[in-house]
Amino acid sequence: MNYCSQCGHFPLEYRIPAGDTRERFVCPSCGTIHYQNPRNVVGTVPVWEDKVLLCKRAIEPRAGYWTLPAGYMELSETTAECAARETREESGAEVELVQLFSLQNVPHVSQVHLFYLARMRSPAFSAGEESLEVRLFEEDEIPWGEIAFTTVSQTLRHYFQDRRNGVFGMHTGDVVRPIFDERDPLLPGLPPAPVDVDQ
Known part of the structure; x- marks a missing residue:
């Protein structure tokens, strides 16, 4: 961040504001503290009878890979509204939300x-x-080797396990960035590993 969005001052300072515990971008001219917070990516596990609806991505990251319909939450929108909107926009499907099913922290991309x-x-x-x-x-039929994101793979696995058990719970977890993955896209001849970045 270079410019203050309140007054346009350049440059900003990166320091711990008074009364805070973390470094933030602070405008030395008007004093505005620019908070940067994690982004919510919200979507659905859309089900019809015994099948799950997946979308093949047309955009990067992970274009050409399969995912659940999901995307960034907008201002003045609830998570439920976002889930239904993103499902409609990406898959054309109209859904009835049943329950919040999966919540996963992806701290290495602040999501x-x-x-x-x-x-x-x-x-x-x-x-x-x-x-x-x-x-x-x-x-x-799920193309497990072609799933775009770790959070999607984990959510799908929870869904099918819960369906076998006959009880749908709430699943939480953290996705940790691997130190090394043999499917790294920089290694020739190997498919890229699923990643969790901007949806």
Whole structure:
């Protein structure tokens, strides 16, 4: 961050403001403290009968890989409103939210990912601008090696396990950045590893 969004002053100072415990960008001209906080990525596990709806990403990161419909929460929007909106925008599906199902912290990219369990109102769906393809998958059809993000893989695994158990719970966890992954995209001949970055 270089400029103050309140007064336009340049440059900002990076220091611990009075009464705080963390370094922040502070404007030396007007005194505005510029807080930077984690972003919420919210979506759904859309279900029709015994199938789950997945979207093949048309955008980076992870274009061409499959994901659950999700995206950034907007201002003046609830998490439930965001989940339904993102599902509609990315998959064309209308859903009824059942419960908050998965909450995962992704601290290395300053995000929190939330997924609602959702019933599709009908089997109607279509690819939105951010999706190349949208498809319903039975459990044994899930392309596990082509899932875009770790949080999506974990959420899907929780869903299918809960379905087998007959009880759907609330799942929480943390996604830790691996120190080394043999599927690193910089290594030739190996597929890139799923990552958790901007959705």
